[in-house]
Amino acid sequence: MKRKKKQGKLTAMNDLIITGSSRLMLMNEKGKLRLPHEGEVSWLPEAEKFLFPGYIALSLKDIDGFPSEAVEYGLRESWSILPSEKYKAAAKGAALVNWNDSERFCPLDGTPLLRNSEISKCCPTCGREYFPRLSPAIVVLVLRGEEALLVHASTLKNPEVMTLVAGYVETGETLEECVRREIKEETDLDVADIRYFGSQAWPYPNQLMMGFTARYAGGILRFADGEITAGDFFTRDNIPVIPTMPSLSRVIIEAWRDGKFSEIYKEC
Numbered sequence: 044m045k046r047k048k049k050q051g052k053l054t055a056m057n058d059l060i061i062t063g064s065s066r067l068m069l070m071n072e073k074g075k076l077r078l079p080h081e082g083e084v085s086w087l088p089e090a091e092k093f094l095f096p097g098y099i100a101l102s103l104k105d106i107d108g109f110p111s112e113a114v115e116y117g118l119r120e121s122w123s124i125l126p127s128e129k130y131k132a133a134a135k136g137a138a139l140v141n142w143n144d145s146e147r148f149c150p151l152d153g154t155p156l157l158r159n160s161e162i163s164k165c166c167p168t169c170g171r172e173y174f175p176r177l178s179p180a181i182v183v184l185v186l187r188g189e190e191a192l193l194v195h196a197s198t199l200k201n202p203e204v205m206t207l208v209a210g211y212v213e214t215g216e217t218l219e220e221c222v223r224r225e226i227k228e229e230t231d232l233d234v235a236d237i238r239y240f241g242s243q244a245w246p247y248p249n250q251l252m253m254g255f256t257a258r259y260a261g262g263i264l265r266f267a268d269g270e271i272t273a274g275d276f277f278t279r280d281n282i283p284v285i286p287t288m289p290s291l292s293r294v295i296i297e298a299w300r301d302g303k304f305s306e307i308y309k310e311c
């Protein structure tokens with residue numbers, strides 16, 4: 044099919060993603076918050092910018108004056124305010140800016156790195172090229188019949204929130220091995236039938252979250268390694284406080300609440 048030629052003006056109005064430490068600058072326009080547009084915020088001549096279609100990302104520390112209509116907002120909280128494509132762009136921009144601010148020297152010889160592209164830097168001494176690193180992490184919903192395991196990790200700020208078992212993928216292991224190991228380490232349970240659910244970019248600061256479900260296959264719940272301080276199997280009509288959106292854990296818990304996994308794990 045022949046593509047239609049775009050009509051109208053060709054002037055592109057980029058949105059600005061001005062960010063740092065999981066904060067995001069938004070503009071208050073008659074009580075409504077939105078991303079700043081190009082031209083509304085000035086930046087220092089040495090500011091390092093990242094360009095991708097429709098957006099320019101830069102660090103909060105590089106702006107030249109804070110506009111009176113601007114506010115600093117939590118990047119994660121901006122999910123509920125911004126259209127989803129703009130939140131996704133803000134998350135991407137924040138990950139790039141954080142990478143740029145935190146990885147500035149070649150790990151081999153200490154030379155200051157130079158920008159090579161929008162997503163890479165290179166070392167002028169040894170020639171190595173560096174890209175933003177991701178930390179892969181899993182979350183897993185353990186199902187036992189009609190019940191699901193929800194736990195409270197000591198790192199959660201809200202003491203009432205219960206969520207999924209989670210952990211970082213270690214060198215040399217598969218995602219399934221990671222799922223099995225984290226559940227064993229944190230709860231002493233054994234699982235089977237590990238299934239992939241979906242993934243989510245999580246730029247706080249650089250995780251890639253991968254969600255799974257698994258079937259309880261034995262063991263007595265015990266929080267051995269101290270990372271989890273409480274937890275239990277819950278039924279759909281007794282779900283405790285769970286993480287706010289846009290967390291992948293919440294998406295999976297809501298999918299279970301809505302009966303999504305009943306067929307898969309009906310043999311439990």
Ligand SMILES: [Zn+2]
Nearest residue numbers: 149152166169
């Ligand atoms: Zn080097």
